[in-house]
Amino acid sequence: MTTALAPEPLLAVSDLSVSFGGVQALAEVSFSLQRDEILGIIGPNGAGKTTLFNVVSGLVKDYRGSVAMGGVDLRGKSPQRIVGLGLRRTFQNVRLFKSLSVIDTVLAGQHLTIRESVFDSAFRTPRYHRQESIAVQRAQQVLAFVGLGHVAPGDMATSLPYGGQRRLEIARALAGYPKVLMLDEPAAGMNATESRSLGTMIRRIAATGIGVLLVEHDMRVIMSVCDRIVVLNFGRMIAQGTPEEIRSDPAVVRAYLGDEVGA
Amino acid sequence: MKALARLRAVRRPEASSQARRAVRVAVVLGAVAFASAPYWLGGTYFPDIWIDMGLWGIIGVGLNVVIGFAGLLDLGYMAFYAIGGYVFANAALYHGFNLWETLPIGAVVALVSSAIIGFPTLRVRGDYLAIMTLGFGGIVYFAAENLTALTGGVNGLYGWKTPSLLGHPFVTPLDFYPFVLALLVVAALVTMHLRTSRIGRAWACIKDDEIAAAASGIPIVRYKLYAYMLGSVWAGLAGALFAAKEALISPESFTFDASFFAVAIVVLGGMGSISGVIIGGIFYVVIAEWLSAYTGTLGGVIFAALLLLMVLLRPQGLIPYRPTFNRRRLLRYGLPEPPVVADDYRLGP
Numbered sequence: 001m002t003t004a005l006a007p008e009p010l011l012a013v014s015d016l017s018v019s020f021g022g023v024q025a026l027a028e029v030s031f032s033l034q035r036d037e038i039l040g041i042i043g044p045n046g047a048g049k050t051t052l053f054n055v056v057s058g059l060v061k062d063y064r065g066s067v068a069m070g071g072v073d074l075r076g077k078s079p080q081r082i083v084g085l086g087l088r089r090t091f092q093n094v095r096l097f098k099s100l101s102v103i104d105t106v107l108a109g110q111h112l113t114i115r116e117s118v119f120d121s122a123f124r125t126p127r128y129h130r131q132e133s134i135a136v137q138r139a140q141q142v143l144a145f146v147g148l149g150h151v152a153p154g155d156m157a158t159s160l161p162y163g164g165q166r167r168l169e170i171a172r173a174l175a176g177y178p179k180v181l182m183l184d185e186p187a188a189g190m191n192a193t194e195s196r197s198l199g200t201m202i203r204r205i206a207a208t209g210i211g212v213l214l215v216e217h218d219m220r221v222i223m224s225v226c227d228r229i230v231v232l233n234f235g236r237m238i239a240q241g242t243p244e245e246i247r248s249d250p251a252v253v254r255a256y257l258g259d260e261v262g263a
Numbered sequence: 264m265k266a267l268a269r270l271r272a273v274r275r276p277e278a279s280s281q282a283r284r285a286v287r288v289a290v291v292l293g294a295v296a297f298a299s300a301p302y303w304l305g306g307t308y309f310p311d312i313w314i315d316m317g318l319w320g321i322i323g324v325g326l327n328v329v330i331g332f333a334g335l336l337d338l339g340y341m342a343f344y345a346i347g348g349y350v351f352a353n354a355a356l357y358h359g360f361n362l363w364e365t366l367p368i369g370a371v372v373a374l375v376s377s378a379i380i381g382f383p384t385l386r387v388r389g390d391y392l393a394i395m396t397l398g399f400g401g402i403v404y405f406a407a408e409n410l411t412a413l414t415g416g417v418n419g420l421y422g423w424k425t426p427s428l429l430g431h432p433f434v435t436p437l438d439f440y441p442f443v444l445a446l447l448v449v450a451a452l453v454t455m456h457l458r459t460s461r462i463g464r465a466w467a468c469i470k471d472d473e474i475a476a477a478a479s480g481i482p483i484v485r486y487k488l489y490a491y492m493l494g495s496v497w498a499g500l501a502g503a504l505f506a507a508k509e510a511l512i513s514p515e516s517f518t519f520d521a522s523f524f525a526v527a528i529v530v531l532g533g534m535g536s537i538s539g540v541i542i543g544g545i546f547y548v549v550i551a552e553w554l555s556a557y558t559g560t561l562g563g564v565i566f567a568a569l570l571l572l573m574v575l576l577r578p579q580g581l582i583p584y585r586p587t588f589n590r591r592r593l594l595r596y597g598l599p600e601p602p603v604v605a606d607d608y609r610l611g612p
């Protein structure tokens with residue numbers, strides 16, 4: 001039960017530690033994510049950002065501490081179960097399906113919401129047609145939302161330019177009605193214009209009530225989009241706060257921002 | 264070659280829809296003419312060959328689900344052909360079942376046995392799966408030779424009452440041929456339907472990237488199991504038809520060679536391509552079986568050489584599968600006017 005003081009966070013990470021052999025990838029990291037909040041996670045290369053995503057999405061199972069979504073402990077749950085609870089992610093090195101078209105990719109993202117049995121599929125029952133219609137129309141809307149409305153839906157996913165592939169990955173994630181969306185460096189490889197429109201899109205996503213975890217190296221995107229920021233360095237959380245607080249935090253400036261923003 | 268180039272041009276999207284329709288009509292007419300050949304060729308010799316082509320076509324279509332759709336290398340596929348055959352033989356011999364009553368039983372037994380085999384096996388990855396299915400094929404072969412009470416041992420089972428339908432007995436190959444053809448058509452249609460649906464997309468995802476598939480909520484092991492089951496069921500049905508038509512089932516018909524050739528048919532025809540694997544089955548029968556009648560084992564050698572050439576020169580197979588989302592589906596299911604930009608779509612829960 002939620003307390004009267006604070007609403008149950010969408011995602012709560014507490015005292016999370018992960019080590020790979022001798023490497024301490026994460027050390028006692030704690031934070032929480034609220035509804036329609038954008039939480040930035042920044043830190044130098046190897047700080048543990050992707051590892052954090054891998055723990056939350058169920059790919060890394062060996063960790064100490066706890067991760068909970070809407071009060072449900074995620075320990076021991078398979079990635080699929082966690083998706084079922086409402087978590088979706090993208091990957092730092094884009095992972096699209098090479099034998100699916102653009103629209104099929106977004107349909108694949110709706111695997112858990114399409115209500116169609118094997119029998120329906122095999123024999124093309126009326127339910128198959130109904131479900132397929134709902135799913136295709138949602139796919140078209142989500143594609144338009146992420147800015148791929150002009151792309152030929154039958155083109156292969158991997159034939160899109162790099163920025164398009166990143167957007168398509170976001171569409172695949174969004175199509176499944178997520179509660180929490182984790183984006184791992186969505187602006188990587190984008191030019192200034194593209195990353196600005198990406199930032200706008202992320203804001204629109206959050207405005208619909210989805211909690212967003214955003215890992216990004218592009219400081220303009222981070223600073224203009226995030227409500228709060230968590231800073232990791234060598235797996236440790238060295239700061240947490242609003243963009244303004246982070247910008248002027250001496251520890252952050254020393255560890256990370258010093259050379260990039262120039263304070 | 265010029266004709267081929269013209270045909271290629273016709274297949275390109277900018278070619279006029281009229282030309283494409285002409286090609287489609289020609290292909291359909293050709294297929295119908297080919298499929299009806301046993302009727303105008305007559306006798307038992309040609310119908311026998313056509314039945315063989317049909318059965319190998321069904322095997323190709325079924326194994327294509329496992330290999331082509333889900334990307335699982337199955338080297339023991341013909342075990343389910345054997346299971347279907349023995350289920351029919353036992354039901355016919357000891358329980359007086361007719362073929363038509365046995366087919367559903369054969370299908371269910373193939374489904375259940377593939378579930379039992381697949382459940383522990385499909386947890387392992389790649390190479391191990393190939394080895395385990397190979398072992399399973401071996402075990403079934405060994406069981407067929409040695410579980411004499413069920414299988415008749417090396418001599419096999421035979422001597423059941425001739426199957427009949429509505430009082431019409433099935434004696435000549437031409438009696439069985441329509442049912443082989445019907446099963447092939449059903450197998451092709453059903454697997455085609457599966458491919459363009461939720462389950463088919465899930466298989467493609469698993470084949471391409473298991474981590475990304477899991478991150479989309481697709482249960483990997485369960486869907487591999489579905490692929491294994493929904494592939495094996497066709498082998499079970501084909502095996503029952505085969506036993507009925509031969510009036511005999513014995514271990515000879517599903518040695519390792521047979522499982523190997525089944526894989527070869529899928530690779531040669533084009534992994535994932537349904538028309539491709541059917542043509543692969545036809546090729547196999549023409550080259551490996553029919554030619555062997557004249558040249559001894561040379562037919563098998565030629566087929567193997569052809570396979571090697573294929574893998575080297577055209578790894579995607581005779582008729583490569585080209586995944587696209589076709590326009591008609593989009594018109595049928597899509598929005599009348601798909602948005603180019605959308606502002607306020609409900610994205611979250």
Ligand SMILES: Nc1ncnc2c1ncn2[C@@H]1O[C@H](COP(=O)(O)OP(=O)(O)OP(=O)(O)O)[C@@H](O)[C@H]1O
Nearest residue numbers: 020023025043044045046047048049050051052092
């Ligand atoms: N599966 C793994 N096995 C061993 N070490 C790993 C594994 N995954 C990550 N690491 C190590 O953990 C540390 C954190 O890596 P991680 O990928 O989380 O960093 P990151 O913050 O995402 O970096 P980047 O900005 O470069 O993406 C690194 O030292 C990395 O080498």
Ligand SMILES: [Mg+2]
Nearest residue numbers: 049050051092
């Ligand atoms: Mg990373």
